[in-house]
Amino acid sequence: MASSASSPVRLLYDVRVRAVLYQVVAVAFVVGVGLYLFGNVSRKLAEQNIATGFAYLSRPAGFVISQSFISYDSSDTYARALLVGIFNTIWVSIFAVTLSTLLGLLVGIAxxxxxxxxxxxxxxxVEALRNVPLLLYLFLWYALIVAVFPPVREAWQPLPEVFxxxxxxxxxxxxxxxAxxxxxxxVILGIVLGFFTASMLRRRRVASGQSETAWPLILVALxxxxxxxxxxxxxxLVVNWPEKGRFRITGGVQVTPEFTALLVGLGLSASAGIAEVVRAGILSVGRGQxxxxxxxxLRDRLTMRLVVLPQALRVIVPPLTSSYLSTFKNSSLAIAIGYPDLVMVSNTTMNQTGQAIEGIAIFMLVYLSMSITxxxxxxxxxxRVALVER
Structure with missing residues (x-):
């Protein structure tokens, strides 16, 4: 009886059991505090006759969004408007990350x-872009675009049907x-299949000692x-041609000054930090290489591409993750120049509905999800790029 009674006590001395127990207690504590805060806030809002919940997402938004990568009209719901803001944020972040990576690689090598x-x-x-706040550069690029280019009625036409x-x-x-x-x-599926096909064939080629690459199979997958x-x-294939009017140009697809200023500001600012990361990664590779x-x-260019950069990636990639996360989160500064990102659409929604807590919770959840992704x-x-030490 004594041995059976002491068995639960003996389990508490097991490191794995205690680790799981501590995590369960921590999660339960956090959930309990969250439920208490949620109940308290709901009760206080109900006392002041302030609506709560997410039912407002199904109501018509009633406001216009200047740029949208998906179809949107003012009669669409708040949920659709928030989806437009999410897509606008994601697209400008993807373009900014691509631009900053290319520029950072070139400047770091330079x-x-x-x-x-x-x-x-x-x-x-590097020093000019790293030591000036990003918000000031956003104002600068936006002011330059508006001041340098002519008004719509005097729009330049560098190519036919391009204004x-x-x-x-x-x-x-x-x-x-x-369709x-x-x-x-x-197309995206083909790129993914082509990548995995190339990786599989490369592993087989290395295992068998062959030197030829099965390009036909890669092209079929791609x-x-x-x-x-x-x-x-x-x-x-129906083309939507732009038509120039007296005060505006209709038709076609428009790249707005707000999108351009935000893209340039985010891309250039992040490229300065990435350049230093690339420089540090290259310097980490021994001179003997x-x-x-x-x-x-091998010439210097081939040495850099085939020998040095593959080894430098293990130093470059971890801080590069932080740069990408900062670029994505800094896109929230778009509200300063009027680009309709998630924060701007959420602010408009909160002003119209008065439900600030739900709006803040939504875009915090979106930023958290994208950052984790x-x-x-x-x-x-x-x-994948980590080198296995011998």
Missing amino acids: RLSRNPLLAFLALIY LSNGGLIVPSLRWSP HTGVLVA LGPPLLAILLLQPD WEAARAVG ISLFMNWYNA
Whole structure:
């Protein structure tokens, strides 16, 4: 009886049991505090006759959004408006991350150039962008776009049916339909299949010692889904041409000054930090790697691409994740120049409905979800490029 009574006590001395128990207690405590706060807030709001809950998302929004990557009208619901803000935030963040990565890679390599003028210019670029607040640069780029380009009635026309003014860049576009969406999804699927096919064939080639790459299989995986989608869906290629009026240009697709200023500001500001990360990663590779590559006849450009950068990635990728997260979260500054991102749409929604807690909770959840997604993807990529020590 004594041994059976002491068995629960003996379990408490097990490290794994205690670790699980501590986590259960911590989660229960957090959930309990959250439920208490939620109940307290709900009770106080009810006493002041303030509506709560998310039923307002199904009501018509009644406001216009200046730029949308999906179809939207003022008669659509608040949920649709918030979805527009989410897509606007995601798209500008993706473009900014791409721009900052390319510029950061080039500037980081230029910082180590043997040409003193090029290295000095890269240093000025990094220091100028790192030591000025991003918000000031957003104002600067937006003011330059509005001041340099002419008004809509005097819009430049660098190419036929292409107009450039302080209202933005307007170019012809396709009339989008569900068939085009299906083809776009098929293109993304083809890229993913092509990537995995190439990775699988590369592993087989390394295991068998072969030197040839099975390009036909990669091309089939890459082009097969889009071609199949085009044959099945048969999307119409109807072009929506811009038409210049006296006060505005209708038709086509417009790249607004707000989007451009935000993209340039986010991209350039983040590229300065990425440049320093790239420089640190390259310097972490031993000098002997350069000498060994030159000894076998590789030029500096090939040495950088084939020898140095693959080894530098294990130093570059972890801080690169922080840069990407900062770029995504800094997109919330778009409200300062009038770009309709998630924060701006949420603020408009909260002003009209008076339900601030729900609105803040929604865009906090969106930013948290996207940040976790970026972290998981970068951790996966970091595991793939990590070098296995011998």
